Amino acid sequence: MEKRVKEILDKNKKYIEGGNLPTYIPELRNANKDALGIYISSLDGTEWGAGDYMYPFTIQSISKVVTLLIALQDRGVEIFEKVGMEPTGDAFNSMMKLELIQPSKPFNPMINAGAIAVTSMIFGNYEERFDKILGFFRKITNNPKLDINQKVYLSEKRTGDKNRAMAYYMKDVGVLQGDVEEHLDIYFKQCSIEVTCRDIANIAAFIANKGVLPKTNEKLISDEYIKIAKTFMFTCGMYNASGEFAINVGIPSKSGVGGGIMSVVPNRMGIGVVGPALDSKGNSIAGIKILEDLSNEYDLSIF
Template identity: 60%
Template sequence: MEKLLSTLVENNVKYAVEGKVASYIPELNKADSMSLGICVTTLDGEEHCAGKYEEKFTIQSISKVITLMLAILDNGRENVFKKVGMEPTADAFNSIINLETKNPHRPLNPMINSGAIATVSLIEGENRDKIFERILKFTRKITGNPEINIDEDVYNSERKTGDRNRALAYFMKSTGIIDGDVEEVLDVYFKQCSIKANCRDISRIGAVLANNGVLPWNGERVIPGYVARIVKTIMVTCGMYDASGDIAVNVGVPCKSGVGGGILAAVPMRMGIGVFGPALDTKGNSIAGVKILEELSKELDLSIF
């Protein structure tokens, strides 16, 4: 497996020159655009990695998978999806168009920024520090990595430049989608996006989802199977933004990307995959990371379709 993964990295790193690192969050602009790594975690706990798989990056929108799990655990499926829809979008991940034009004014899905902000507003906790503490603790649990924390520089950069996200959040406050203090909700959202991880950590989250909510390394159930199923389904339809249809056809497994360059993939009952490549395509997905997943899926016949 390591030989295959190394070959995939060698074959696909060339595509990184066609992408650009995210620059609208200034700290993300410092990433090496030619970095590329991958890690696979199987359901018997084996791990296989290649390339720059140990390089840490902020998980950004991959965190939406984590907060969706927690929100459903806290509120139940019906209450979450009263506030957030389940439908794909053809618009950009930070678009405000659908919030304004659709009635009720709820976000289309939990994987775009508006939907993720609404989702985090549903997580229980006495205050923003307690809410984020729960998110961080849960992230450490499902990665098996107690050292995971946030990148303070990226957090501060996100907080200072997050005007579009503020617009989304205040609009949702005005329409009753978000209750409570908007700035507190946003602070948690900026922190969750700034969580630092590597390919191994991401692949372990994928393996937990692939294993229907059970930690492969010790057999502990952390979420009910129905929650894992919901999350995987929404990853297929919405996880790669307005490229989700292309990814469903060409990769065929539940995926979630982040503008830090990470991609989480969960192959049901087989493996979790974590990929890192900070050069992004025009949709905000890792350009070389997508190519690796396409080739790996064909090589191992991973598509669920």
């Protein structure tokens, strides 16, 4: 399989040309558009990578899956009193339905508004909450050196006006409690955690293993909350291309505008892909093609 994965990666490099680097976070324009890598972490203990699998990138929206799990551990399903469970069909940073739909609340935790609301519900003060998030990331990636990319964090903070507008609107309608700027700052930091394909493959393997760390057998998250996270990944994880991805690939996945895609093959493996060149929906253009070929060849679809 290792040799074949490299062949699949090489075959799909041609799609990079049709993608673009994101522009709305200025620092992300400095990414290497041509980078393309994949890492697979199987639950039987075997791991391997191909291409630029150690290329560093910021986790961005993939972080939403992890903060959802932390918030569920802290508060349980009561978080869904403030955040919905349905796909939107809109862009990840759209705020249109916040005002159109009553009562007003974000449609799901995988869009920006929903993720900001979820982060705000994690227990603790400002320092405790981010320390909890970063510590959990370090544990489930098995990477104690994981940290934020300061340049990307500051770039997001300076230019995050749309996220700021959504957050203040949610404060006005009672979705957010407390200090809006503190919630936003934690959100910008969580999105700016710098990872590699190996790191996100390890997170995916943890989820594929029902909340148990494969290397230590330590149970960290309940089966119920893992099931919720996988469902959101499947229905909403690839922005407003989630339905098409579900048909063509069929694996619970979450993408980020840093170019990463984290994919969970339940009870089998975790997959991390990076390709900073994005399609019009904000997903790695070559990364999607790699996962499509991989799923078809090895029958990874959950259907």
